[in-house]
Amino acid sequence: MALTGIQIFKMTPKKNCKECGCPTCMAFSMKVAQGAMDISACPYMSEDALSQLSEATAPPMKTIKVGTGDSEYSLGGETVLYRHEKTFVSKTRYAASLDTQMDDVTADERIKSIAKVDYVRIGERMHTEMVNVNYLDGDASEKYMELVKKAAETGRCLILSCKDVKTAEAALEICKEAKPILNGADVSNYKEMNDVAQAAGVVLGVSGSNISELYDTTAALEKLGNKNLVLDVTADTVKETFSNAVQVRRSAIKDTNRTFGYPSIVNAAKLARGDKAFEQTLASVFTMKYGSIVIVDEMDYALALPLYGLRQNLFTDPQKPMKVDPGIYQINGGDENSICLTTVDFALTYFLVSGELERSGVPVNLVISDAGGLSVLTSWAAGKFSATSISKYILENVEDKVKSRKLVIPGKVAVLKGDLESKLPGWEVIVAPLEAVQLVKFLKDMQAN
Ligand code: SF4
Numbered sequence: 001m002a003l004t005g006i007q008i009f010k011m012t013p014k015k016n017c018k019e020c021g022c023p024t025c026m027a028f029s030m031k032v033a034q035g036a037m038d039i040s041a042c043p044y045m046s047e048d049a050l051s052q053l054s055e056a057t058a059p060p061m062k063t064i065k066v067g068t069g070d071s072e073y074s075l076g077g078e079t080v081l082y083r084h085e086k087t088f089v090s091k092t093r094y095a096a097s098l099d100t101q102m103d104d105v106t107a108d109e110r111i112k113s114i115a116k117v118d119y120v121r122i123g124e125r126m127h128t129e130m131v132n133v134n135y136l137d138g139d140a141s142e143k144y145m146e147l148v149k150k151a152a153e154t155g156r157c158l159i160l161s162c163k164d165v166k167t168a169e170a171a172l173e174i175c176k177e178a179k180p181i182l183n184g185a186d187v188s189n190y191k192e193m194n195d196v197a198q199a200a201g202v203v204l205g206v207s208g209s210n211i212s213e214l215y216d217t218t219a220a221l222e223k224l225g226n227k228n229l230v231l232d233v234t235a236d237t238v239k240e241t242f243s244n245a246v247q248v249r250r251s252a253i254k255d256t257n258r259t260f261g262y263p264s265i266v267n268a269a270k271l272a273r274g275d276k277a278f279e280q281t282l283a284s285v286f287t288m289k290y291g292s293i294v295i296v297d298e299m300d301y302a303l304a305l306p307l308y309g310l311r312q313n314l315f316t317d318p319q320k321p322m323k324v325d326p327g328i329y330q331i332n333g334g335d336e337n338s339i340c341l342t343t344v345d346f347a348l349t350y351f352l353v354s355g356e357l358e359r360s361g362v363p364v365n366l367v368i369s370d371a372g373g374l375s376v377l378t379s380w381a382a383g384k385f386s387a388t389s390i391s392k393y394i395l396e397n398v399e400d401k402v403k404s405r406k407l408v409i410p411g412k413v414a415v416l417k418g419d420l421e422s423k424l425p426g427w428e429v430i431v432a433p434l435e436a437v438q439l440v441k442f443l444k445d446m447q448a449n
Pocket residue numbers: 012013014015016017018019020021022023024025028041042043044045
């Protein structure tokens with residue numbers, strides 16, 4: 001049961017010393033009750049109070065770590081059902097699929113394709129983070145070992161989907177150092193699978209033929225002392241899978257039912273049964289509701305571009321504009337003699353403009369001043385991207401670092417040209433085209449003249 005602010009307040013030292021960053025112990029207690037602060041932020045809490053409170057005030061969903069090194073990911077740790085309430089914490093990770101029914105050529109092609117999608121969007125790397133290696137009952141376990149070895153060579157975090165205890169144990173011998181997920185426990189084998197997962201020190205995936213069975217098996221695993229779990233909520237139908245995913249999350253967050261307080265796996269590839277367009281729809285739906293890991297057949301650009309864009313929008317803080325830091329960004333080897341361009345610090349604008357500048361191949365200095373993280377016209381209308389703010393930034397931060405006296409401003413704020421020239425004596429202010437995509441030709445023409 002979650003504690004109220006008053007219940008927490010009763011256990012605080014009531015010093016009102018402000019060391020936790022809150023003005024009073026009551027304010028601190030309210031924040032802890034909302035999940036906005038951790039109880040350990042108060043250095044004066046007694047051992048007894050800490051032990052009573054830390055379990056009761058822990059986030060309703062556990063954060064589970066999988067993988068190692070560059071392929072280590074945190075899953076879960078969510079505190080809300082809806083993104084507008086508070087930021088979602090751990091973004092959905094995507095896994096490509098391999099299974100023992102694939103012939104060698106298909107499996108090799110699938111493995112090669114894993115590295116195909118790899119790009120940066122608004123400062124975030126977009127790639128296939130995981131590989132799901134599926135063992136179909138009755139297949140030769142040697143073939144599974146071969147697949148696991150090949151999948152391990154990709155360096156991606158692995159999901160070993162395997163319900164055969166002996167095969168799972170042998171597969172873990174190949175890759176347990178890389179901390180894969182062993183997704184294999186169900187009502188029939190959970191004790192043995194638990195022993196295998198705990199011996200290897202890896203996260204155990206649990207599934208059930210319906211949500212009650214999933215709950216009971218998870219509770220039984222917790223009784224065995226394993227709280228390093230993920231829940232595979234995939235059922236035979238999309239409807240049941242969706243219902244499972246939502247019920248698990250609601251139960252964890254709204255009812256603080258900690259038995260369902262674990263991250264989840266959804267196998268969109270299995271549900272789509274080879275229909276690519278349907279798989280794309282399902283991957284999007286379960287990114288929103290509430291797959292911590294979504295398994296697809298294969299990640300290609302047609303699937304990745306909308307899916308990663310959706311994920312990036314979901315897993316950003318809606319209360320904070322996405323900004324880049326003010327500064328001079330030298331592009332294509334730009335130096336003190338290169339021309340300056342300026343735009344706003346809104347991350348999407350920055351990455352669009354800098355991408356086009358890179359494409360032009362022309363050395364430039366991209367000057368970013370603080371425009372409140374807003375787009376060009378919005379920040380101009382709000383007075384945050386004005387002749388005064390731009391000229392002040394240039395005079396204080398750019399003029400002594402750059403010899404060129406050419407400044408290109410966005411076409412949408414051409415109206416600033418006259419005012420800027422009067423505020424920046426000695427500078428030639430040039431108006432860029434309206435759209436970023438036109439910058440390549442514009443800069444090449446400028447360079448040629
Ligand atoms: Fe109260 Fe502890 Fe915060 Fe001090 S640090 S104000 S004692 S809750």
